[in-house]
Amino acid sequence: MNLFSDWTWFHRLGSPRWFYQNSGRWLPWLSVVTLVVLATGLVWGLAFAPADAKQGNSFRIIYIHVPASFLALAGYYIMAIAGAVGLIWKMKLSYMVMKSAAPIGAVLTFIALFTGAVWGKPTWGTYWVWDARITSMLILLFLYAGVMALQYAYHSVDAASKAGAILALVGTVNIPIIYKSVDWWYTLHQPATIKLTSAPSMHPDMFQPLLVMIAGFYLFYALVLILQTRNEILRRERNTSWVRELAAAKMTTNTIANEAKSE
Template structure:
C-alpha cells in the first residue's frame, strides 16, 4: 500500500502551502454563518416558555461547548499520531489546540454562569457537568504548562501528548454527566442518537451556529498551526524564503 499521502499530511511545508488557499474561504464562511445564525437565534427564534429570553445564550454556549470537546479529541489524537509515527506536524497541531481549547472552555464556563444565574439563581454550583467541564479547562491549562516546563521540545511534546491521552476519559463524562448523575443541568435536548427535544424553530439557528463555530475553530487552528510551523521550522530554507519575501514586500 502506498502511504505517500499519509506522510504528505504530516509535512509542515505541505500543510503551510496548502492552507494558503483555504484561509479566505474559511474566514468568509465563518463570519457569514456566525452573523446569520447569531441574528436568527438572538432576534428571530421564539422565546422559551420557561426561560424566556435568557435561553438565547444557548446559541453561543452550546456550540462553543461542542467545539471545545472536539478540540480536546483532536489534541489527543494529534498527540497519539505524533507519538506513534514520530511526525512533526501532529505535535504542532496538538500544541495549537491547547490555547484555543482553553479559550473555548473559558467562554463555556462564563456563558454557563451567566445563563445559570436567572435559571438556577446562582452563578456557580458544583454540579457534575460544571465540575467535569472545569476539569477540562485544567487539562488544557496543563498541556500549555507542560509545553513551557521543558526546554527540550521533544520532551514537552511527549509529555503533553500523554496528558492529552489520559484526559480523554473526561470527555464522555462531560457528555453523559447529566444522564449519570442528578444535576442542575437539564438532560440533553440536542441528541446525535435519538430524537432531539428542542423545537425546530429553535433548532435550525442552533445548527447554523454549531457549523459556524466549527468553521471558525478550523480557521483559528490553521492560523495557530501555521505560526507554530514557522517557529519550529525557522532554520529551514523554505521558511527563510517566506520571511525574506515578506520583508521585501514590506519594503516595497
C-alpha cells in the same frame, strides 16, 4: 520495493511546509464561509428566533454556550488524537496541531463555563452547581491548562510535545470517568436532572439557528486552529531554508511597497 509508496500522501500531509503552503491557499475561502455562517447564526438566533416561554430572552445565550461546549470537548479529543498521531507516527506537524489546539480549547471551555454561569443564575438561581457536566467542564479546563503548562515548562520542543501528548491521552481516559463519577455521585447528593435542554425537544425555530451556530463554531475552530498551527510552523521551522526564503520574499515585497509609498 517501496513499501510505503501508498503512504506518500500521509507523509506529505505530515510535512509542515506542505501544510503551510496548501492551507494558505484555502484560508481566505474558509474565513469567508466562517464569517457568513457565524453571522447568519447570530442574527437568526438573537433577533429572529422566538423567545422561550419560561426563560424569556435569557435562553438566547445557548447560541454561544452550546456550540462553545461542543467545541471545547471535541477540541480536547482533536488535541489528544493529534498527540497520539505524533507519538505513533513521529509526525511533527501533528504535535504542532496539538500545541495549537490547547489554548483554543481552553478559551472555548472558559467561554462555555462563563456563559453557563451567566445563564444559570436566572434559570436555576445560582451561578454554579457541582453538576456532572459543569464539573467535568471545569476539569477539562484544568486538563487543557496542564497540557499548556507542560508545553511551556520544557525547553526541548521534542520533550514538550511527547509529554503533552501523553498527558492529553491520559486525560481522554479520565474525562468520561470524571463525568460518570460526578454524575453518579449526584444520584445521591444532588440530582443529575439539571441538564441542558435536550436538543430535539426544542422548537425547530430555536433549534435551526443553533445548528447553524454549531456549524459556525466548528468552522471557526478549524480556522483558528489552522492559523495557530501556521504560526507554530513558522516559529519551529524558522531555521529552515523554505521559511527563510518566505521571510525574505515578504521583506522584499514590503520594501518595494514602502518605497512605492514614499515616492
